[in-house]
Amino acid sequence: MEVSSMSKNTVLSKAKLPVAIIGAGPVGLAAAAHLVTRGESFVMFDAGNAVGASVLNWAHVRLFSQWEYNIDKAARQLLTSHGWIAPDHSEIPTGLEMVENYFKPFAELPEIKPFINLNAKVTAVSRKGLNKVKTHGRDDLPFVLHVEKNGERFLVEAKAVIDASGTWTSPNPVISEGVWTTEEQNLSKQVFYGIPDVLGKHKNRYSGKKVLVVGSGHSAINTLLELRELKGQVQETEIVWVLRKSRLEDVYGGRDQDQLAARGELGTRIQKLVESGKVKVMTPFHIQKLKKDGEKIQVIGSLNSELAQIDAIDEIVSNTGSRPDFSFLREVRVIADPGLESVFDLAPLIDPNVHSCGTVRPHGENELRQPEKDLYIVGSKSYGRAPTFLMATGYEQVRSIVAALVGDREAAERVELELPETGVCSIKSSSSCEPEKSERVVAKSDEVSSCCAPITKPVASKSSCCS
Structure with missing residues (x-):
C-alpha cells in the first residue's frame, strides 16, 4: 500500500510538470506554440546563444519555399494576437529573414520568452530514479533533464520530452564510408x-x-x-x-x-x-x-x-548531410532505424534506397512514438540521415504530438498537411511503386498501395506523390 500511495503521489506531481522541448529552432518553437495554445506549460533548452542558432549558420541562403510553408499555424495565431504583421506569404525568405521576422518576434512573446533557456545544453535525459534497464513503474515517473549552462549542471523535471535538437551540428564526414578519420x-x-x-x-x-x-x-x-x-x-x-x-x-x-x-x-x-x-x-x-x-x-x-x-x-x-546525435538519450528507451537512424516507423516512407520523393506522405504521433512513453524525436532529427525533411512536415509532427499529449486522440490522428509536389517520384524497383514490406509498415496500415500514397486513415491532404 505504501508503494501504491507513492505511485499515486508521483503521478499527481508529474501531471503538474512542464513539457520539455530540446531545441529552439523552427520545430521546437512550433511545439511551444501548440503547447501554449492547448494550455500546457513548457520549458525549452538550446545550446546556442539565440533562437534559430543553426539557421543563422546559413543566414545568407534563400529557402525554396514561400513564407506560407514556413510559419507554423499555432505560432502565427499567437503572433497575430499580439499585433504581429506577417510577411507576404508569397515571398521566399532567407535564413536570416526567418530568424529576424519570425523566430525572434515569437520568442519575445510573453507566453514564450520566460520559458526559453539559451546557452543551455541538455547532456542527458533519464527517468527519475531509474536507469533504462528498469521497467516497473517507469511510465509514472517524470523525466529528468541534465542541463549544462555557464559551466554549471542543473536538473529539470518534465512530464514529456520533445527532442527537436536537429542534426545541423553533427555533419557527416567527407569520407564515403561515413567514418571520421x-x-x-x-x-x-x-x-x-x-x-x-x-x-x-x-x-x-x-x-x-x-x-x-x-x-x-x-x-x-x-x-x-x-x-x-x-x-x-x-x-x-x-x-x-x-x-x-x-x-x-x-x-x-x-x-x-x-x-x-x-x-x-x-x-x-x-x-x-x-x-x-x-x-x-x-x-x-x-x-x-x-x-x-x-x-x-x-x-x-x-x-x-x-x-x-x-x-x-x-x-x-x-555538403554530405548530417546525422542525429543520440548520446544524450542513452538512458531512455529510443529505437531508430538501423540504416537511416531515423525514427523507426518513418524509415519506409523516406528511405532513399526505395524511392526518390523529395517529401514524405503525412505522418504524426502514431509513427513518431518511442518505446519510452511521452518522449518524441521530431523535426530533421526524426529523419535521421535522410535528406528530405521539410519544415512544414515538422510543424505537423508537433501539432499531432501535442494533441496526443493532451488526450485529443481525434486531432492527433487527423492529418493537416498539404505539401507541393516535387515533380519527381521514382522508386528503385522494376515491379511496382511499393516500398519494401516490413512489419513496421504493415503494423501501421493494412493497405500500403504505393510508395507515396497517403496513409490509410482520415487525411486532409492531397493524395499526390508524397504530399
Missing part, C-alpha cells in the same frame, strides 16, 4: 561543413582557389551556384564537384514540374552550369582518403570503380 579532422581548417557565404564573409577564403564541393543535395547546389558567380568575378577560381550519384539527372529534380518554383529552378540552374563546362564534375566518385600535400589537399578515391585522385585542392566544402 584523423586525416580529415587534421584538415578542419580547409574543410567547411555546411553552406559557406561564398559571396559574403567567406569570399576571400574561396577567391582564386581550387574548391572541391562534395554532395548532391540542395546545399551543394547552392554552394556551386555561388562559386560560379564568384568565378565570374575572379576567373582563377576553379570548381570541382564530387558526388556519388550514378546519374546526374537524379540531382536535377523536377525542374519545371516542381510545384515549388524556386526548388525546381535550382535543378534547372545546376543543369545549365554543368552543361556549360564551368564546373568539373566527377561522378560516381567515392572518397576514400584525404591527404595533406604541402598547403594543398590530395583527394584519393574511386571514380567509376577505378582508382582516382584529385590533386592541388585548396578548400573543400562538405
Whole structure:
C-alpha cells in the first residue's frame, strides 16, 4: 500500500510538470506554440546563444519555399494576437529573414520568452530514479533533464520530452564510408561543413582557389551556384564537384514540374552550369582518403570503380548531410532505424534506397512514438540521415504530438498537411511503386498501395506523390 500511495503521489506531481522541448529552432518553437495554445506549460533548452542558432549558420541562403510553408499555424495565431504583421506569404525568405521576422518576434512573446533557456545544453535525459534497464513503474515517473549552462549542471523535471535538437551540428564526414578519420579532422581548417557565404564573409577564403564541393543535395547546389558567380568575378577560381550519384539527372529534380518554383529552378540552374563546362564534375566518385600535400589537399578515391585522385585542392566544402546525435538519450528507451537512424516507423516512407520523393506522405504521433512513453524525436532529427525533411512536415509532427499529449486522440490522428509536389517520384524497383514490406509498415496500415500514397486513415491532404 505504501508503494501504491507513492505511485499515486508521483503521478499527481508529474501531471503538474512542464513539457520539455530540446531545441529552439523552427520545430521546437512550433511545439511551444501548440503547447501554449492547448494550455500546457513548457520549458525549452538550446545550446546556442539565440533562437534559430543553426539557421543563422546559413543566414545568407534563400529557402525554396514561400513564407506560407514556413510559419507554423499555432505560432502565427499567437503572433497575430499580439499585433504581429506577417510577411507576404508569397515571398521566399532567407535564413536570416526567418530568424529576424519570425523566430525572434515569437520568442519575445510573453507566453514564450520566460520559458526559453539559451546557452543551455541538455547532456542527458533519464527517468527519475531509474536507469533504462528498469521497467516497473517507469511510465509514472517524470523525466529528468541534465542541463549544462555557464559551466554549471542543473536538473529539470518534465512530464514529456520533445527532442527537436536537429542534426545541423553533427555533419557527416567527407569520407564515403561515413567514418571520421584523423586525416580529415587534421584538415578542419580547409574543410567547411555546411553552406559557406561564398559571396559574403567567406569570399576571400574561396577567391582564386581550387574548391572541391562534395554532395548532391540542395546545399551543394547552392554552394556551386555561388562559386560560379564568384568565378565570374575572379576567373582563377576553379570548381570541382564530387558526388556519388550514378546519374546526374537524379540531382536535377523536377525542374519545371516542381510545384515549388524556386526548388525546381535550382535543378534547372545546376543543369545549365554543368552543361556549360564551368564546373568539373566527377561522378560516381567515392572518397576514400584525404591527404595533406604541402598547403594543398590530395583527394584519393574511386571514380567509376577505378582508382582516382584529385590533386592541388585548396578548400573543400562538405555538403554530405548530417546525422542525429543520440548520446544524450542513452538512458531512455529510443529505437531508430538501423540504416537511416531515423525514427523507426518513418524509415519506409523516406528511405532513399526505395524511392526518390523529395517529401514524405503525412505522418504524426502514431509513427513518431518511442518505446519510452511521452518522449518524441521530431523535426530533421526524426529523419535521421535522410535528406528530405521539410519544415512544414515538422510543424505537423508537433501539432499531432501535442494533441496526443493532451488526450485529443481525434486531432492527433487527423492529418493537416498539404505539401507541393516535387515533380519527381521514382522508386528503385522494376515491379511496382511499393516500398519494401516490413512489419513496421504493415503494423501501421493494412493497405500500403504505393510508395507515396497517403496513409490509410482520415487525411486532409492531397493524395499526390508524397504530399
